[in-house]
Amino acid sequence: MQRLKKRNDYVKVARGARTPRRGFLLQSIRRPDAADNGAEAEARFGFTVTKKMGNAVVRNRIRRRLKEAVRLAGAAAADPERDFVLVGRRPALDMPFSDLVSDVVGAVRAAASVKTGPRGGKGAPKPAPSEEETGP
RNA sequence: CCAGUCGGUCGGACGACCGCGCGGACAACAGGCGAAAGCCCGUCCGGGAGGAAAGUCCGGGCUCCACGGAAACACGGUGCCGGGUAACGCCCGGCGAGGGCGACCUCAGGGAAAGUGCCACAGAGAUCGAACCGCCCCGGCAUGCCGGGGUAAGGGUGAAAAGGUGGUGUAAGAGACCACCGCGGCCCCGGCAACGGGACCGGCAUGGCAAACCCCACCGGGAGCAAGACCGAAUAGGGACGACGCGGGGGCAACCCCGGCCUGUUUCCGGGCCAGUCGUCCGGGUUGGUUGCAUGAGGCGUCCGGCAACGGCCGUCCCAGAUGAAUGGUCGUCGGGCGGGAAACCGCUCACAGAACCCGGCUUACAGACCGACUGGCCCU
């Protein structure tokens, strides 16, 4: 698993598509240079756990569980031409690990299906506009 | 057995599968990079968070900078005595004060007759120290007041009221006098000292606050491993030395007057930097990488010295080194706690908390378990 190590990379990914799940928020973006060296490309992952989540022990545990879930399942399912950042959330600390793994797989696959790179956040079209207010 | 005090140790155990980073070894074959050395990949082995790793409140090592020197000033810190230590605001032992029946605990614990300041309210009076209610004497009279004087025992106020208690004494009283206690001075004895004990003298004006200013004694240069050193694409042009020469004002000129900034402040003597041109020489160092970076005031054990902190001899061991940051994830068995149940068993749950240059302390957080010493009760022999 390739890691993201530069602040610059994290900032770029943060502008990309967002996929919320129970234990984490997944951000992803297609690498601009991905097309060049296509065959050798590999998905890269970064992890963010903020201080609001808890003390150092809690933050370490969240990050390590997310990392392990990506290593076991997420990396294989990921689009190799994309960068991913998982922002840890509190439930990742003690939710069942199998659920966390399936969430990671699902989120990574869902991110790959998002077409546009930059901020497709509310891309899903609104459900039918119900009950238009009719004036008197 | 119950209640309590002090000191210390540990802080889940075992196993399976899949991983991470570090160190070491690797015969051959296979793969990638390279001209090569070699590196990557791979296989095996070893070890991989703490008692607080935390807070960053002190003290050091190490590294760089300033390293002129002196004096005074300023600033900050510490504060009974002795010892331990590399050092400390830490530790040990002792002393004093306070608390507890006791084991034991707590204390920023120098100086208030060097000076300045403050002591609200209440109270007559709050520190060059007094008389409100009282008590007593004298005088006046219509026996209860008025005037004068003496006094500080009692009352009242207050956190604190001119040593305290008892007696002698007196009109009433008072260190006025006496005994004991307290205070001060001086001497003797014990102790390295803080201090303790005793004798004599003084009848004894001389409250508290210095975590108020302050005085005294002692200590303190600044920054911090993102320190510092090395290797180094692209890009931009830097530094050192030498020569000419150089800041501001006036003047045609010779020349005259005045310098500015930095080195904690001031003073003295110093030092450095204050336009440019030319020449010679050296390169400089951003992303990144290597190093610093783990053998150290080191851990464990026997013995010796010391009441102890600690020190010494000898033996033995090598015990994390990341850098968007490894030390993990999942599962099983056992263990601990809580709840339910007659039981088998079932359910929930696992303290505080994560190294970042290293070390000595302090402080704070912490489920539970164990060991030792001691104190006060009760019972039995």
Place this chain on the structure above:
RNA sequence: GCGGCCUUCGUCUAUCGGUUAGGACACUAGCCUUUCACGCUGGAGAGACGGGUUCGAUUCCCGUAGGCCGUA
């Protein structure tokens, strides 16, 4: 890593060691108004936490918690 500051009603703030901890906005009750707003009168409401010094602490000292700023 280093070094500096702050914490007082719901909010913003004041305070020489002695107060009933003051003010403004907000809240609330009443008055005014046909009603609302404005205005007037009144009321409730605070020293982050734990120790110490002192007769007495929001103030002085120590520790803890939280927050902010500077610097590399």
